[in-house]
Amino acid sequence: MYEVIQGGxxxxxxxxxxxxxxxxxxxxxxxMAMIYSTVPCRAAGTxxxxxxxxxxxxxxxxxxxxxxxxxxxxxxxxxxxxxxxxEGMDYCARTAAAAAESLDIKxxxxxxxxxxxxxxxxxxxxxxxxxxxxxxxLKGSLESGTKASxxxxxxDTKHKEAAVQVVxxxxxxxxxxxxxxxxxxxxxxxxxxxxxxxxxxxxxxxLQEALSEDIKDTYNMISVDGDTSTNxxxxxxxxxxxxxxxxxxxxxxxxxxCEALNYINxxxxxxxxxxxxxxxxxxxxxxxxxxTKEQAKILAKSVITSSLTKAxxxxxxxxxxxxLCAMGYSGADFDPEQVDLYFESAAGKLQIxxxxxxxxxxxxxxxxxxxxxxxxxxxxxxxxxxxxxxxxCDLTFDYVKINADYRS
Numbered sequence: 008m009y010e011v012i013q014g015g016x017x018x019x020x021x022x023x024x025x026x027x028x029x030x031x032x033x034x035x036x037x038x039m040a041m042i043y044s045t046v047p048c049r050a051a052g053t054x055x056x057x058x059x060x061x062x063x064x065x066x067x068x069x070x071x072x073x074x075x076x077x078x079x080x081x082x083x084x085x086x087x088x089x090x091x092x093x094e095g096m097d098y099c100a101r102t103a104a105a106a107a108e109s110l111d112i113k114x115x116x117x118x119x120x121x122x123x124x125x126x127x128x129x130x131x132x133x134x135x136x137x138x139x140x141x142x143x144x145l146k147g148s149l150e151s152g153t154k155a156s157x158x159x160x161x162x163d164t165k166h167k168e169a170a171v172q173v174v175x176x177x178x179x180x181x182x183x184x185x186x187x188x189x190x191x192x193x194x195x196x197x198x199x200x201x202x203x204x205x206x207x208x209x210x211x212x213x214l215q216e217a218l219s220e221d222i223k224d225t226y227n228m229i230s231v232d233g234d235t236s237t238n239x240x241x242x243x244x245x246x247x248x249x250x251x252x253x254x255x256x257x258x259x260x261x262x263x264x265c266e267a268l269n270y271i272n273x274x275x276x277x278x279x280x281x282x283x284x285x286x287x288x289x290x291x292x293x294x295x296x297x298x299t300k301e302q303a304k305i306l307a308k309s310v311i312t313s314s315l316t317k318a319x320x321x322x323x324x325x326x327x328x329x330x331l332c333a334m335g336y337s338g339a340d341f342d343p344e345q346v347d348l349y350f351e352s353a354a355g356k357l358q359i360x361x362x363x364x365x366x367x368x369x370x371x372x373x374x375x376x377x378x379x380x381x382x383x384x385x386x387x388x389x390x391x392x393x394x395x396x397x398x399x400c401d402l403t404f405d406y407v408k409i410n411a412d413y414r415s
Contacts, residue, residue: 008173009267015168017152018183020206020248021045023145026158029137031130032085032123037158039137040082041106042202043145047076047116048244051215053222055239061089063119064240066099070118074211077244078116080202081106081138082159084187088121088129089237098129105135109142120200120240122161122187156185159200162409163189167278173267175260178251180207182264184271188279199226201241201275207264208247209254217265218243225272228304228397229280230312243268280398281381285405290320291383292330295394302339303395309337310384311399320382321401325350325373327359330384347387352379 017024021044026037052071054064070077081102088095103117121129145151156166170183186201209217222241247253254261281289292310297303310316313333319326327348335343344363349356354376357368376382 009171009263009270010173011270012170012172012181014149014170015152015156015183015185016042016202016204017147017149018170019181019204019246021246022183022204022206023147024151024155025141025144025146026154027137027140027144029083029133029140031083031133037154038084039134039141040155040158041138041141041145042080042155042204043110044078044204044244044246046246046248047078048246049209049211049214050077050118051211051218051243053219053241055237057237057239059090059237061087061121061238062091062095062099063088063121064238065096067118067120067240067242070115075115077118078112079106079110080118080120080242080244082120082200082202083122083129083134083137084159084161085123086121086127086129087123087125087238089125091126091128094128098131098134101131102134102138105138109138118242120202120238120242122159122200122238125237152183152185156187159185159187161187161189162284163187163282165278165282167275167282169271169274171267171270173263175207175249175254175263176252178249180249180251180264181205182207182267182271184275186275186279189282189284199239199279201226201272203241203243203268203271205243205245206247206249207245207254208249208251209245209264213254213257213261214243214245217261217268221265221269221272224395225269225276228308228395229276230308230397230399277398280400283400283406284409285403286400287403288320288379288401289381290317290399290401291381291396292399293383293385293394293396294388295385296387296389296391297393297395298391300393300395302341303393304397305337305339306334306341306386306388307395307397309333311397314402317399317402320377321403323374323377325359325370325377327365330386331360331363334386341388341390345389347389349385350376351383351385352376352381354379
């Protein structure tokens with residue numbers, strides 16, 4: 008069992024962070040972050056399935072799958088370094104070289120990540136200056152980790168971080184993470200970036216498997232606008248400084264590690280969904296009584312991506328027909344005449360339909376429930392015992408305003 012603690016990427020032993028205002032796109036605010044481990048780390052990663060992949064995605068994927076240890080991550084906000092050709096890849100190499108020189112580490116141990124406008128080239132003079140400015144400022148304090156989580160924001164309105172501690176082999180092990188994401192969020196591994204650090208000792212193979220399996224139920228179950236980014240990246244670094252017996256097989260320690268990792272990933276995923284561009288509410292959909300988990304996931308994801316349903320949540324309107332409609336075109340088989348549907352929030356729980364037909368309920372109470380900052384729709388399809396959850400947000404006027412002039 009894990010314990011939730013304060014912090015983010017600097018919560019685990021040996022990890023440090025720094026940030027700076029490099030002036031890449033934004034003025035008078037931090038827009039670069041650096042994560043550093045005092046010792047080399049085993050690295051795992053998952054990346055966007057979009058055929059159009061940003062240069063940092065290609066760089067990191069090569070580094071992670073190539074087996075090289077990782078020791079630093081350089082992140083910039085404002086320019087995505089996507090659709091930038093050979094020049095963009097060269098800039099990844101220049102970023103790594105600058106970090107390697109400043110930190111006295113190997114260039115192939117540097118991972119890079121970018122978020123922002125697609126198609127623009129990175130201002131490398133500012134990137135390199137930012138790296139030189141951050142290196143001397145690296146600290147292992149929780150404050151430095153929080154500042155780093157704020158520096159990578161674009162249209163985000165809140166910084167996002169989480170940390171837990173779990174006992175493995177009798178030793179306390181920490182996992183911490185930070186992420187950014189508010190728009191262009193529909194991962195299938197937003198611009199979604201997530202960085203997770205741990206002092207656990209675990210084999211590279213099991214580290215990658217733990218991450219790859221967990222994203223299926225966390226990051227891949229969120230959606231803000233249905234757009235899968237060119238830059239989606241999740242990086243997981245493990246430096247082994249906790250001193251636990253190395254996890255090399257799927258034993259109880261591995262299971263406990265996966266549970267703690269799931270908390271970090273689900274927490275960060277929900278923070279992104281709840282901070283969707285222009286949104287006023289986190290919208291959760293739970294499917295119960297499914298034959299298989301896959302069936303439940305397909306149904307839940309279909310509902311949270313429905314623009315009509317998202318608009319109804321914004322209007323605090325219990326328009327349950329839109330939910331049933333979205334389930335119907337999902338591609339998953341179920342009997343509409345067996346569905347029970349409930350709305351739930353901090354204001355209470357209310358059944359809306361039973362066996363596919365509306366029941367008598369108070370529209371006033373339904374509106375009250377749907378007016379909270381976190382709203383859940385629960386659909387029981389009565390076919391089995393499997394279940395799944397997905398997370399999204401409401402669709403507001405401000406979403407269009409934000410994205411109508413994002414480049415300016």
